[in-house]
Amino acid sequence: MSITPTPPGRGDTATVTAEEVAAGGIGSPPEPRQGARRSFLSSPVGRHVGLVIALVVLVVIGMVTAGDRFATGSNLRTVLTLAVVTGVLSIGMTFVIIGGGIDLSVGSLVALCTVWSTTVATQEMAGKSTWWLIVLVAVLVGMGSGLVNGIFIAYGPIVPFIMTLATMAAAKGLAEVISQKKTQVIRDTGYRDFFTGSVLGIPTQVIVFVLVAAVGWIALNRTTFGRRTYAVGGNPEAARLAGIDVRRHTMLLYVLMGLCCGIAAVLISARTNSGSSNLGLGYELDSIAAVVIGGTLLTGGRGTIVGTIIGVLIFSVLNNVFTLNNLDTSTQAIARGAIIVIAVLLQQRAARTELRR
Amino acid sequence: MSHPVEPRDGTAGEPAGRTAGGPQLRKQSPVDTATGGPEPSTAPAGEQSLRPLLDMRGIVKVFPGVRALDGVDLEVRAGEVHCLLGQNGAGKSTLIKVLAGAHRPDEGEIRWQGEPVVLATPLAAVRHGIATIYQELDLVDGLSVAENIFLGHELSTGGFSQRQSMRRRTRELLNRLGHPEIRPSDEVRTLSAAQKQIVSMARALSHDVQLIIMDEPSAVLDPDGVENLFRLVGELRRDGVAVVYISHRLDEIRRIGDRITVLKDGRTVGTNLPADTPTRDLIELMTGRSITYVFPERPGVPSDAADVLTVDGLTRRGEFADIGFRVRAGEIVGLAGLVGAGRSEVLETVYGARRADAGTVTVDGKPVHRSVNAAVAAGIGLCPEERKAQGLLLMEPVYQNVSVSSMRRFAVGGFLRRGAERAAAQERTRELEVRPDDVDRVVRTLSGGNQQKVVLARWLLKGCRVLLLDEPTRGVDVGARAEIYSVIRSLADSGLAVVVVSSEIEEVLGLSDRVLVMTEGRVVYSGDAAGIDEQGVLDLVMRGQAA
The missing domain is CATH 3.40.50.300 (P-loop containing nucleotide triphosphate hydrolases)
Structure with missing residues (x-):
C-alpha cells in the first residue's frame, strides 16, 4: 500500500470526470445497490412518507366535509397565503434547530421588524418613502437582532433557550416603545400592492416563500454552510476537532434566522398594511412545531427543508379545514396539539427502526 | 455451549x-x-x-x-x-x-x-x-451527600421523605467509613474527588x-x-x-x-x-497473547530527517508538567502509560483543544498558536480517543466525514462540488481499504476499525504534516488491528510525523520508533522503543512516583 499525502490545493485543480459526475450526481445513489426499496425511502417523498400521508388524509377530509369550497383555486391560494409567514420562519428555524439550537424570539423579532420599518415609512421619510426601504429596514433589523442572539449564544456562551427567551421579552418591549403601543398604518400603497398582488395568478407572498424555501434547500444541501450546520448540530465536539469554527457558525445561524424574521415581517406588514408590536405573536411556537413535525430532531444534526415545508402545509390545511367547517379556533388548537404528539411519536419509532438496520 | x-x-x-x-x-x-x-x-x-x-x-x-x-x-x-x-x-x-x-x-x-x-x-x-462503586463517579453534583446516598431508595412515610432519619443514617455510614468531616447536607459539587469516592462507598453500603x-x-x-x-x-x-x-x-x-x-x-x-x-x-x-500482533517493519528514520513537530516545556496545571519531545519526518513516537497518566491531555493540548499554561508547540520550526484552527492550519491532525463522541459525525455518510476538514477545497463560492468531493474522499478511503467500499454509507454502520480509517482518511485528504493518534485501535477488532498498524506506518513512511498514544503497551512498543513513558503527568522514560520491553514499562508505571 502506498500512501502519499495530498499536496495542499490538489483538489482545486481536480477535474471532474464524467464518471465522477455520474457517481456523485445530484442526490442519486451511484448504483441501485439495495434495490428499489432503499432508493424510494431515500427520495424526498419516501423519507417523509408519513407526513405526506398525513397531508393527503387532511386533504381528503377537507374534500369530504367541504368539497365544494375546499377544492377551489381560490381556497388553495388562501391556504398557501396563510402558510407563508410561518413558512418563512420555519425555514430559518430548520437551520437553527439542525445546528443544535432553538430560537424563541422569532415572534417578537417579527413584531420589532414591522414596527421599526413602518416607523421609517410613516415618520422619518413620510411622503418620499419607497417600499424597498421598508424591506431593507425590516431585513437589517432582523439580522441585527439575530446577530445579538448569535453573539451571546456562541461566545457568551448562553444557552439558546435562555438567550432567545430574553430577546423575546426585550424585542417585544422595544417594539412597544418605538410604536408607543400604536398600530402604524403604512400609507405607501405601492408596498401593499406589490406584496399582496400576484404574478401569473400566483400570490407574490407565495412566490416569496417558495424562493426562501428554495434558497434554504440549496444552502442546506449544496453548500459548505449547510454541511457545517449538520456537523455543528450533530456532534459539536467532533466538528470542533475537525477544524470547523463552531462558534462562528452558530452565530451565523441566528443571523440567518433574523433574516427570515425580517422577510416574514415584510409579508405580514404588507398583508395587514401596518406595523404593530402585536403582529408576531405566537409565531415562534408555530414554526418550532412545524419544524419538529417535519422530522427535524430538536437534539440537532438531523432534519430537512422538505419535511419542514410539509409540516407547515399540514398546519395550514388543518386550519383551513376547520375554518370551512365552522369549527372554532379552540378546537383547532386541541387538534394541533394532538398532531404534534402523534407526529413526534411516529418519528421516534421510525428513527429507532432506522437505527436498528 | x-x-x-x-x-x-x-x-x-x-x-x-x-x-x-x-x-x-x-x-x-x-x-x-x-x-x-x-x-x-x-x-x-x-x-x-x-x-x-x-x-x-x-x-x-x-x-x-x-x-x-x-x-x-x-x-x-x-x-x-x-x-x-x-x-x-x-x-x-x-x-x-x-x-x-x-x-x-x-x-x-x-x-x-x-x-x-x-x-x-x-x-x-x-x-x-450487588453494589458498585464506579471509577468515574456516578453522583449527582447538585444534590446533597445524604440525597445522593439515598437516591432511588429514599426513606419515606406516605410519600414524605424522612430527611432527619436519612441524615442520621448518612452520618452513621460516614462515621463508619472514617470520614465524619463530610456533612450529610454538603452539596456533592463542593467535595474533593476522594470525598466523592467515600460518598459513593457510603451509597453502596446504604443498601x-x-x-x-x-x-x-x-x-x-x-x-x-x-x-x-x-x-x-x-x-x-x-x-x-x-x-x-x-x-x-x-x-x-x-x-x-x-x-x-x-x-x-x-x-x-x-x-x-x-x-x-x-x-x-x-x-x-x-x-501474554493468544494472538500475536503483526507490527510493520520499522524502516528506521534517516539521521538527516528534519524535526517536524517540536514540543517544549508543555504544562497544564493539575494534568502534566514540562513535557518536551521532538518528532522527525517519518518517525512514530509513542506515549505509553496508564489511563490518567496525562497522555491524551498532552495530545489534545498540542492540538490546541486544551489551553496550555506554559510551553510551545512548533511545526516545521514555526510556532503554532494555541487553538484548534491554528493547529489544523499548521498541518496537525488529531484522531481523538473517543472516536464516536469526538471524531465522527455518526449519522452522516463516509465521504462527508472524510471531507469535513477540507470542505473549502471543494467549494466554489460556498457551493460544494459534490462530485469532486466524493471522488476525492473515495480515493482516500480506497487507499486505506475502508470496507465496505461505499462512501455513501452512514458511518455509524461501519466497524470500529473502518471508522478509524475514515478519521485517518480525513487527515490524509487534508494533507497534514503531523498526525496525533489517541488510542488508534480502541474498539477495533483484534483482526483489523494489524491493518491499522500498517496504515499508520505507511503514513509515517510518506513523511508524516506521527504521535501515538495507547494504553496497550505492546502496541506502543511495537509500532513506535521511540517511546515516552508517562506516569502522573510526567515523562519517566524516553528512548528507543527497542530499548525497553513491556514488563519494563509496566514496572515503571506500576511503581508510580518511585521513578
Whole structure:
C-alpha cells in the first residue's frame, strides 16, 4: 500500500470526470445497490412518507366535509397565503434547530421588524418613502437582532433557550416603545400592492416563500454552510476537532434566522398594511412545531427543508379545514396539539427502526 | 455451549511465545475451573459456604465491531476479597457493568447464591445485594451527600421523605467509613474527588449488600485514604460481604486480596489464583497473547530527517508538567502509560483543544498558536480517543466525514462540488481499504476499525504534516488491528510525523520508533522503543512516583 499525502490545493485543480459526475450526481445513489426499496425511502417523498400521508388524509377530509369550497383555486391560494409567514420562519428555524439550537424570539423579532420599518415609512421619510426601504429596514433589523442572539449564544456562551427567551421579552418591549403601543398604518400603497398582488395568478407572498424555501434547500444541501450546520448540530465536539469554527457558525445561524424574521415581517406588514408590536405573536411556537413535525430532531444534526415545508402545509390545511367547517379556533388548537404528539411519536419509532438496520 | 474460540489460537502463527507461566496458571477453558478447583490460599474468615456467592460462566458481550467479553468466568465467595486484574481494554469495566446490571450479556450464565439470575437493570442488581462503586463517579453534583446516598431508595412515610432519619443514617455510614468531616447536607459539587469516592462507598453500603464491586477505588485516594479503605474492606470481609476489587497496583492486591482472576482480551486467562502468585506470573498472564500482533517493519528514520513537530516545556496545571519531545519526518513516537497518566491531555493540548499554561508547540520550526484552527492550519491532525463522541459525525455518510476538514477545497463560492468531493474522499478511503467500499454509507454502520480509517482518511485528504493518534485501535477488532498498524506506518513512511498514544503497551512498543513513558503527568522514560520491553514499562508505571 502506498500512501502519499495530498499536496495542499490538489483538489482545486481536480477535474471532474464524467464518471465522477455520474457517481456523485445530484442526490442519486451511484448504483441501485439495495434495490428499489432503499432508493424510494431515500427520495424526498419516501423519507417523509408519513407526513405526506398525513397531508393527503387532511386533504381528503377537507374534500369530504367541504368539497365544494375546499377544492377551489381560490381556497388553495388562501391556504398557501396563510402558510407563508410561518413558512418563512420555519425555514430559518430548520437551520437553527439542525445546528443544535432553538430560537424563541422569532415572534417578537417579527413584531420589532414591522414596527421599526413602518416607523421609517410613516415618520422619518413620510411622503418620499419607497417600499424597498421598508424591506431593507425590516431585513437589517432582523439580522441585527439575530446577530445579538448569535453573539451571546456562541461566545457568551448562553444557552439558546435562555438567550432567545430574553430577546423575546426585550424585542417585544422595544417594539412597544418605538410604536408607543400604536398600530402604524403604512400609507405607501405601492408596498401593499406589490406584496399582496400576484404574478401569473400566483400570490407574490407565495412566490416569496417558495424562493426562501428554495434558497434554504440549496444552502442546506449544496453548500459548505449547510454541511457545517449538520456537523455543528450533530456532534459539536467532533466538528470542533475537525477544524470547523463552531462558534462562528452558530452565530451565523441566528443571523440567518433574523433574516427570515425580517422577510416574514415584510409579508405580514404588507398583508395587514401596518406595523404593530402585536403582529408576531405566537409565531415562534408555530414554526418550532412545524419544524419538529417535519422530522427535524430538536437534539440537532438531523432534519430537512422538505419535511419542514410539509409540516407547515399540514398546519395550514388543518386550519383551513376547520375554518370551512365552522369549527372554532379552540378546537383547532386541541387538534394541533394532538398532531404534534402523534407526529413526534411516529418519528421516534421510525428513527429507532432506522437505527436498528 | 457454543464456544467460537479457536480462530485466534489457530491463526496465530506463533502461539504466544512468552507464556512461560506454570500450567496451573493457564486455565483457559471454563471446565477446568468449574469444579471449585484446589483452593490453597488462606480461606477467608467469613462463613464457609459450599457454593460460591456469585458464579459467572462463559459471559459474552458483543458491541458493534468488538467482542468486549469473549467467555469470562468469575467465581466469588462470601467474605472474600476477589481481585480482578487485567490491562486496559481487557474487559474489566464491561464485566463489572454486566454484574451491576448496566449491560446485559449476550451469552453466558450468572448464578447468584446458586440460583440463575438475570440482572436486567441496575435496580435488579441492587435488589440482589450487588453494589458498585464506579471509577468515574456516578453522583449527582447538585444534590446533597445524604440525597445522593439515598437516591432511588429514599426513606419515606406516605410519600414524605424522612430527611432527619436519612441524615442520621448518612452520618452513621460516614462515621463508619472514617470520614465524619463530610456533612450529610454538603452539596456533592463542593467535595474533593476522594470525598466523592467515600460518598459513593457510603451509597453502596446504604443498601443491604452482599457483594461490593470497587473499580480502582485507590486511584483518587491519598495514602491515609488508602489505609482507611483497606480497614473498611477488612471489616466488610469479616461481615461476610464479598468484595470484587479492581486495581492496577499489585502491592494492594497482595495486601488485601484473597484470590485473583486475570482477564485479557475479554477472556479469563487465570481464575482463583492465590493472592501471593508471583508478580512475574501475573504480568505474564496479563500480557501474554493468544494472538500475536503483526507490527510493520520499522524502516528506521534517516539521521538527516528534519524535526517536524517540536514540543517544549508543555504544562497544564493539575494534568502534566514540562513535557518536551521532538518528532522527525517519518518517525512514530509513542506515549505509553496508564489511563490518567496525562497522555491524551498532552495530545489534545498540542492540538490546541486544551489551553496550555506554559510551553510551545512548533511545526516545521514555526510556532503554532494555541487553538484548534491554528493547529489544523499548521498541518496537525488529531484522531481523538473517543472516536464516536469526538471524531465522527455518526449519522452522516463516509465521504462527508472524510471531507469535513477540507470542505473549502471543494467549494466554489460556498457551493460544494459534490462530485469532486466524493471522488476525492473515495480515493482516500480506497487507499486505506475502508470496507465496505461505499462512501455513501452512514458511518455509524461501519466497524470500529473502518471508522478509524475514515478519521485517518480525513487527515490524509487534508494533507497534514503531523498526525496525533489517541488510542488508534480502541474498539477495533483484534483482526483489523494489524491493518491499522500498517496504515499508520505507511503514513509515517510518506513523511508524516506521527504521535501515538495507547494504553496497550505492546502496541506502543511495537509500532513506535521511540517511546515516552508517562506516569502522573510526567515523562519517566524516553528512548528507543527497542530499548525497553513491556514488563519494563509496566514496572515503571506500576511503581508510580518511585521513578
